[in-house]
Amino acid sequence: MAREVQVTFDCADPAAVAAFWAEVLGYRLMDPPKGFASWTEALDAMGIPPERHNDVSAVVDPEGAGPKVLFMRVPEGKQVKNRVHLDVRAAPGLRGEERMAALEAEAERLVSLGATRLRRYEPDGPLAMGHIVMADVEGNEFCLD
Numbered sequence: 120m121a122r123e124v125q126v127t128f129d130c131a132d133p134a135a136v137a138a139f140w141a142e143v144l145g146y147r148l149m150d151p152p153k154g155f156a157s158w159t160e161a162l163d164a165m166g167i168p169p170e171r172h173n174d175v176s177a178v179v180d181p182e183g184a185g186p187k188v189l190f191m192r193v194p195e196g197k198q199v200k201n202r203v204h205l206d207v208r209a210a211p212g213l214r215g216e217e218r219m220a221a222l223e224a225e226a227e228r229l230v231s232l233g234a235t236r237l238r239r240y241e242p243d244g245p246l247a248m249g250h251i252v253m254a255d256v257e258g259n260e261f262c263l264d
Contacts, residue, residue, distance in 0.1 A: 123186070124186045125186055125187045125188070125189055126186050126187075126188045126189070126205070127188075127189045127190075127191060128140075128188070128189070128190045128191070128259060129191055129193040129195075130190050130191070130192065130193070130257050130259075131192065131193075131196065131257060132173065132192070132256075132257070133173055133174065133175055133176035133190035133191060133192050134173050134176050134190075135256055135257075136176070136190045136255060136256055136257055136259075137176035137177065137178050137188075137190045139232055139233055139234070139255055139256045140178055140188055140190075140255065141178040142232050143207060143229060143232070143234075143255075144178065144180075144185070144188070144207070145180075145181075146178040146179055146180055146181065146185070146188065147178065147179060147181050148176070148177070148178055148179075149176075149177040149178060149179050149187070158172070159172065173192065174191070174192045175189065175190065175191050175192070176189075176190045177189045177190065178190075197257065197258050197259065200260060201259055201260045204259070204260050204261050204262065205261045205262075206250075206261070206262045206264040207225075207261060207262065207263055207264065208264055209221060209222055209225040209263045209264065210222050210225075210263075210264070214242070214248060215242060218242070218248060218249060219239075219241075219242065219249050222249070222250065222251050222263045222264075223251070225263050226251050226253060226263055229253060229263075232256075233255075233256040234253045234254060234255055234256070235253065235254040235258075236251065236252075236253055237252040237253060237254055237260065238251070238252045239251050239252075240252070250262045250263060250264045251263040
């Protein structure tokens with residue numbers, strides 16, 4: 120039986136990291152529960168104090184095909200390299216210089232949103248088509264692939 124998957128990020132500022140990833144993935148912020156015009160209204164009704172309103176945020180695929188991505192506030196900062204990361208498919212089907220040019224263009228766009236470019240790997244044979252390693256607004260690594 121197939122299972123749904125949710126990707127969860129630990130972070131310091133869920134709202135900011137969610138906004139960044141919504142732009143990267145073409146997702147949107149998750150709607151508040153039915154009957155509420157905003158998350159603030161829903162959280163107030165649930166008795167969540169204002170200082171806890173940014174404990175969790177989520178983004179969803181507007182077409183419903185991709186996994187929900189959840190961002191949870193944690194007290195500790197990022198310590199080491201991610202053991203798991205997202206590959207953002209920014210150049211599917213492209214090869215060589217055309218692929219790397221598409222990855223470079225996307226890297227520039229993401230840097231303008233607050234990402235950091237870490238390193239570029241050149242195409243090296245049929246299995247290594249080249250990619251760019253980036254970090255999100257809180258330093259979580261991901262690849263433009």
